[in-house]
Amino acid sequence: MATASSSLDRDPETSRSRRSLRFLLGGLSRSWMFLAFFVGFFIVWEISIDLFGIPKYILPKPSEIAVKSWADADRLLYYTWITGLEAVLGYIIAILLAVPLGLAIAFSRVMRQTVYPFFVSLEMTPKIAFAPLFISWLGFGLLPKIIIVILVCFFPIVLNAILAFTSLAEELERFVRSTGAGPTRAFFKVRLPAALPQCFVGFKYAAINATVGATIAEFIGSDEGLGFYIQIVTGNMRPDLAFAGIFLLTLLGLALFGIVSVVERLAIPWHISVRRKT
Amino acid sequence: MSASIDIDGLTKVFGSGPEAVHAFGPSSLHIGKGEFVSLLGPSGCGKSTLMLIIAGLLEPTSGEVRVDEKTVTGPLTDIGIMFQDNTLVPWRTVWGNVALQLELRGENPSRHRQRIESLLASVKLDGFADRHPYELSGGMQQRAAFCQAMVHDPDTLLFDEPLGKLDAMTRESIRTDLQTLWLSKRPTVVFVTHSIEEAVQLSSKVCLITPRPGRIDRVIDIDLPYPRDLDVKSGADFVGHVREIQAIFHGYGVL
Numbered sequence A: 001m002a003t004a005s006s007s008l009d010r011d012p013e014t015s016r017s018r019r020s021l022r023f024l025l026g027g028l029s030r031s032w033m034f035l036a037f038f039v040g041f042f043i044v045w046e047i048s049i050d051l052f053g054i055p056k057y058i059l060p061k062p063s064e065i066a067v068k069s070w071a072d073a074d075r076l077l078y079y080t081w082i083t084g085l086e087a088v089l090g091y092i093i094a095i096l097l098a099v100p101l102g103l104a105i106a107f108s109r110v111m112r113q114t115v116y117p118f119f120v121s122l123e124m125t126p127k128i129a130f131a132p133l134f135i136s137w138l139g140f141g142l143l144p145k146i147i148i149v150i151l152v153c154f155f156p157i158v159l160n161a162i163l164a165f166t167s168l169a170e171e172l173e174r175f176v177r178s179t180g181a182g183p184t185r186a187f188f189k190v191r192l193p194a195a196l197p198q199c200f201v202g203f204k205y206a207a208i209n210a211t212v213g214a215t216i217a218e219f220i221g222s223d224e225g226l227g228f229y230i231q232i233v234t235g236n237m238r239p240d241l242a243f244a245g246i247f248l249l250t251l252l253g254l255a256l257f258g259i260v261s262v263v264e265r266l267a268i269p270w271h272i273s274v275r276r277k278t
Numbered sequence B: 001m002s003a004s005i006d007i008d009g010l011t012k013v014f015g016s017g018p019e020a021v022h023a024f025g026p027s028s029l030h031i032g033k034g035e036f037v038s039l040l041g042p043s044g045c046g047k048s049t050l051m052l053i054i055a056g057l058l059e060p061t062s063g064e065v066r067v068d069e070k071t072v073t074g075p076l077t078d079i080g081i082m083f084q085d086n087t088l089v090p091w092r093t094v095w096g097n098v099a100l101q102l103e104l105r106g107e108n109p110s111r112h113r114q115r116i117e118s119l120l121a122s123v124k125l126d127g128f129a130d131r132h133p134y135e136l137s138g139g140m141q142q143r144a145a146f147c148q149a150m151v152h153d154p155d156t157l158l159f160d161e162p163l164g165k166l167d168a169m170t171r172e173s174i175r176t177d178l179q180t181l182w183l184s185k186r187p188t189v190v191f192v193t194h195s196i197e198e199a200v201q202l203s204s205k206v207c208l209i210t211p212r213p214g215r216i217d218r219v220i221d222i223d224l225p226y227p228r229d230l231d232v233k234s235g236a237d238f239v240g241h242v243r244e245i246q247a248i249f250h251g252y253g254v255l
């Protein structure tokens, strides 16, 4: 019987990594379905341009976009690297700042009564509105873009971290207290793992914001990056190249979100949101 | 040594003002060392509340609980508790969940390997040690929670409807196991249930709790011989106790 044999190899690590592998493969097979849909979408686009006689300075064909952007590939790739760098650095710094702050607010009454209401009211401010100010303060370099990315990633991470660390099930809270465990032990054995699923909600939300923040920051004041590129080529009546930039931004966003999703699968394979996907 | 428990003028009111819920009391009760006492009453009468106050996990509004003559002021850490909702965590296996109790107490579970194994075997979970809780039926989860509550070898046990999610057959067999355990080790047991039969079969004393606000209205000594197996349960004395209690709850307007 399977259950009898599995009890013999009682090594949680092997069964865990085997399970993670299965999740990853499951993810791949699902992305083939996506791919089929996208290919269909581009075929319809390609045919429609001729069918309805749309001029190419309004909306170019995908094939034309591909050919024209190939000619400008060097610049596009370099700008992808720049925008990606801004997004990823800002995102990572946002996590490093926001998670400890979320923890502090969750576990400190004083913080909850002072800093927390302040952040909640700031949540209503569109963070991107600060972008022109940062550009004027810090100039055209990477730094103001990274700060803007931090700004748009920070809030979803903080707010979800606070929620995560304050919503341990009541019975678990009581169970922990009944063991007499100290705060550190209780944190690492119960509070932290229990909080991870809600933390990842924030991480994923922020991953979406990261590329948006980087792009808009480049719109406002920049001399490189995909946001800068899209603005310039659109001004030059080159929608084909603008689409190439948009396509690369999409890939960038997908890659960042995909990496975070993979990390989530590895970190919380036991969670219902992860298990339900396979 | 198993503990004695004294409940003295205990009241619990949740909230205040017009929203306040009078959940329990005032009531007093003495539970001697090694007794098996059931708290029996309809749902919402404050059984869980009383149990949590005894465990030191909830503060009474007035009155006090004394365990071995000492007033309870914080969580009791040397007892075994089975909560109404099980406290298995989804990121650990059955084995890991049982070990969690030891780890939270700063002990190394691999030193207690044999104890964990025999506990799991005693509730027929030995083939499921490396399954996660979500791979188990409700009844199996409850059996795992039982092992989690017992692994540090407590001699005072607070059980909140531990057999609630079990099917009738498993329930019967775990009752027998529980009785065997109690007879051999004589822990003090506070056992919350809403099954009259279960209370009469297991307990040396049954406390009848009135509907809201819950009060311990009657304490009935069950002086039937142990072990109370199927023969005892079909005997006239057993049936008499069940009938008597049914009649009292009927009087409360519950049955």
Ligand SMILES: Nc1ncnc2c1ncn2[C@@H]1O[C@H](COP(=O)(O)OP(=O)(O)O)[C@@H](O)[C@H]1O
Binding pocket: B014, B015, B021, B022, B023, B041, B042, B043, B044, B045, B046, B047, B048, B049, B050, B212
């Ligand atoms: N934390 C709480 N806040 C407010 N009311 C509560 C709380 N816990 C329990 N109650 C109320 O106290 C009463 C008794 O609850 P409980 O002890 O869970 O009953 P039982 O376990 O007998 O079903 C119920 O009316 C319930 O709604």
Ligand SMILES: [Mg+2]
Binding pocket: B044, B047, B048, B049, B084, B160
């Ligand atoms: Mg209850």
